[in-house]
Amino acid sequence: MTVSEGMDFAGYRLERRLGMGGMGTVYLAQHPRLPRKDALKVLSEGHTGDPVFRERFLREATIAARLNHPNLVAVRDRGQHAGRLWIAMQYVDGIDLAQLIRRRPGALPLDRAVRIVTEAAKGLDTLHRKGVLHRDVKPANILVAEQDGRPDRVLITDFGIARPANAPTNSTGAGLSATLAYAAPEQINGGAIDRRTDVYALGCVLYEMLTGSVPFPRDTPAAVMYAHLHETPPSLDKSGLPPGFDEVIATALAKNPGERYPSCGALATAAAAAAQGTVRLAAVRAPSRRRPIVYAAIAAAVLIAVTAAVVGFSRAGSTEHAPTATALGPQTAVDPVSWGAYTYVAQTFPELLPASQFGSGYQEMWGCKPTDELLRDLPVDVFVPTGRISCFGNREPVQTVEFVCNADRSPIAPPPTYDRAEGDEQWTRTSSNGNLHWGTYLDRYKAPQLTGYLRLYFDDPDRSFCYIVVTGAQNGTELRAAWWTEAPL
Secondary structure, eight states, X not given: OOOOTTOEETTEEEEEEEEEETXXXXXXXXXXXXXXXXXXXXXXXXXXXXXXXXXXXXXXXXXXXXXXOTTBOOEEEEEEETTEEEEEEEOOSSEEHHHHHHHSSSOOXXXXXXXXXXXXXXXXXXXXXXXXXXXXXXXXXXXXXXXXXXXXXXXXXXXXXXXXXXXXXXSSSSSOOSOGGGOOHHHHTTOOOOHHHHHHHHHHHHHXXXXXXXXXXXXXXXXXXXXXXXXXXXXXXXXXXXXXXXXXXXXXXXXXXXXXXXXXXXXXHHHHHHHHTOOOOOOTTSOGGGHHHHHHHHHHHHHHHHHHHHHHHHTTSOOTTOOOGGGOOTTTOOOHHHHGGGHHHHHHSTTTSOSSTTSOOGGGOEEEEEBOTTOOBOOTTSOOSEEEEEEEOOSSSEEEEEEEEETTOOOOOOOOOOEEEEEEEEEEOSXXXXXXXXXXXXOSSSTTOEEEEEEEEEOSTTTXXXXXXXXXXXXXXXXIIIIITTOOO
């Protein structure tokens, strides 16, 4: 069956071709029942009869459907139509990073490159925490949505050759699956691979953003493979970048995985520190016993930044129970400059709220900012006894999410309710416990519209000073199923 623009396919209306996506063609498509656009990926006709490519295509949908993170492209459905396999994915109105690099001759602006690698690292680290390796990190698999007046949205896509980290697979198989320009030495020589293989590839991507070139541009595939296995990446000393970037790239692209950063987030943190000129990293070729010094230097820089933010807003009000820098765990990467006096709220819910107020959080939550009870904007650098962060949802189906916390960490009183109760339960998860209430209420700002409503409370002392309010959908039961089930708490 020939697939083309303008036709109906599996109920979707194919509006235009977006490009080639790994094993198939991706189209912008109108959803058959909902008022939204999806990206529909159709397995190419030449691969339809190939069981290896069919298995990869189906595995992509299986892996991605289990993931939910603002830096990972969401898979919404899959099927087969007239013999052709298809996957419906979240449509990102943007371009891939490879196009962005080609569009700008030379390097990307330093702050933009660091932000892109930071956001990409969040998505990749989420994959790794779920026990999945991407194995083909490259600019073409990083989508960038430019937003007027706001930082780029960055999402990882294409999980066609992703594998569970413990899968007994040879990294090369019948030929190298990863893209050669970004392939780690262990992928080339058939060695064991782990999350540091993706760290290497992300280091190659960072190098390309900083220079406009891949680390090892060579004339033949054999020469590229030799360079990955034996040559050090070219120096950045004459590029005008802060001096720490040579060490950042050298560590990320170390031939021995044990000498690389332990996670993509650690690489992004080192890049951010180098960009600020606050850290001069230890030499990459130093013996491995010196590696803790590198991470200690990075941690010290982050600690100084967090402490400065805490001291800064302590002058505006009481900080008897203000959050300290030790609250910033290695996976939170909360930006204290962006959140200011509300850093303690973001640190309390690092998997829900974005790392900075200009990023996106759980289920594409965006536009997060400090407000008062009437949703009027408040300055981020002014301390208030009870902090409130209000965010917009992606309307699938969440409309708004509010985080309300007492700055002195005293237990918070429940707010008044205006809802028709539908359910109430005590809940317990490995990280926390508390009470969940859900119902339907008359929206005070959009009367007479009825809206689903969740109120989430915490019993454990680490979070009992906060509650969360979520609105959206037609009723609380529907909203609970769509938001609460997978909420990372």
